[in-house]
Amino acid sequence: MRHLPILRNVAVGLALFASSLVARTASAEATLVVEADSGRVLHAEHATYPWYPASTTKLMTMYLTLKAVKDKRLDMDSLLTVSANAVAQAPSKMGFKAGTQLTVDNALKMMMVKSANDMAVVLAEGVSGSIEKFADDMNAASKRLGMTQSSWVNPNGLPADEQITSARDMAILARAILRELPEYEMYWHIPSIRFGRRIMRNTNGLIGRYPEADGMKTGFICASGFNVVATATRGGRKLIVVVLGSRSGMVRSEKAAQLFERGFGSGGLSWLMPSLGTVENLQAVAAAPPNLRDEMCGRHRKRPASEEEDSETVQTLSDNVDPSSAFAGTLQSLRGRATTGPLLGPLQASVPVPVWVGVRPTSPQPTEVAEGRAKKKRGTAIARTPEAKDAPKTTAAPAAQPKGSAKPATANASASGFSLTPSIRSPKVGTFAPASAADKPIMVPERGTKSDPKAAAKTEQKAAPAKPKPRAATAAKPDPAYTRQ
Secondary structure: OOOHHHHHHHHHHHHHHHHHHHHHHHHOOEEEEEEOOOOEEEEEEOOOOOEOOHHHHHHHHHHHHHHHHHOOOOOOOOEEEOOHHHHOOOOOOOOOOOOOEEEHHHHHHHHHHHOOHHHHHHHHHHHHOOHHHHHHHHHHHHHHHOOOOOEOOOOOOOOOOOOEEOHHHHHHHHHHHHHHOHHHHHHHOOOEEEEOOEEEEOOOOOOOOOOOEEEEEEEEEOOOEEEEEEEEEEOOEEEEEEEEEEOOHHHHHHHHHHHHHHHHHOOOOHHHOOOOOEHHHOOOOOOOOOOOHHHHHOOOOOOOOOOOOOOOOEEEOOOOOOOOOHHHHHHHHHHOOOOOOOOOOOOOOOOOEEEOOEOOOOOOOOOEOOOOEOOOOOOOOOOOOHHHOOOOOOOOOHHHOOHHHOOOOOOOOOOOOOOOOOOOOOOOOOOOOOHHHHHOOOOOOOOOOOOOHHHHHHHHHHHOOOOOOOOHHHOOOOOHHHHHO
16 A cells, blocks of 8 residues: 555656657657659658648648639639738738739739738639638548548638648648649749739748759748648659748758658668558548647747748849849849758749739839838939930030930939949039040140140140149249258
């Protein structure tokens, strides 16, 4: 009987130790590597543990939208209207006003690159009529595909207790997208988009930094940590990598790159590795999804984590840069925050894909987007007319001259005055210019002739201003004070 308290304490200790192991497992990353063609699992760690999907939800939204287009229930040029529900969504979003119309094509690009939550709602309402009906369609698609651990209540992945998936289910969805919708692959690997003069880079830090990366979507909320579903192709072999619960965007990208390297390097020795079967055969874990809110967004952090902290950047181009040029893409890559690691290189330059509101882009694009309106500059770049170059020189006051003739017309003139190549500018008021330069040309003596110093001195005296400063070089007589010394 004396030993009963001791045994009871040991049992309590073992229970606490087991619960700590479960908690540690719940807070660890969930990772998975799958061959896209065969579905064969190359690596799995907590792959069937339930997880909050965050914005990787948008892969399902894209899947259902593209299926509607492929089935002729919707067209890429169909106009969708931004509703009050879409306007009410939390960031990240484009921030259009209610009533704004845009095509399915542009809404898809904005959702997949900018990870715009309002565009996900616009697409959901366009496909199914309402968020609730679209959520039913999402759940029906999950059941049909065998995504047994997934449930959906919204099209964008904003926090909701009922919005749950797993690494296994997201890999199944990625395989379905690649298998059923290969003609639409450009939508999940666009490096950046341009709306007006604003450039938005893809939130996927692998695109443009890991050479073989070619898709798909990232996600983040405080409860989930940093998630990504990614694809890469090497030697004709495509792999799918899922990472859920990383502590930052850079760690997420580097972890995914490491898993790709492991997967591509396992081809020759796969027969030595224990078989993990196919992704559909992975056994689900019945548990509640881990909540990483305190770890991701707790008070111990200097600032709350966010999807934009190291992978997504919104930039505004100056008026003298053509947004559609390769130079704009290079400028974008130079301004982008470096997300580099042992396997990730510098961001490769790319030309942003233009997007717009309405059916077709008309005149210059509007600038009020991307969570706030762009500040208007006082000066506006105006193309100079060819007549300005041939205008005759006049001696009238500068105020009387037309605005367009203040500077000679040049091909690289800009509103800011910055030029990549030198240009000739006329002297401004208050700058030094010799009077002789405006009245008489400089006479250069011919070879073999001698110039007359006295005649040159007389010419210089005549051309000098009314009250010139004394010059030592033009003095005709020596200074008496100097001779006394």
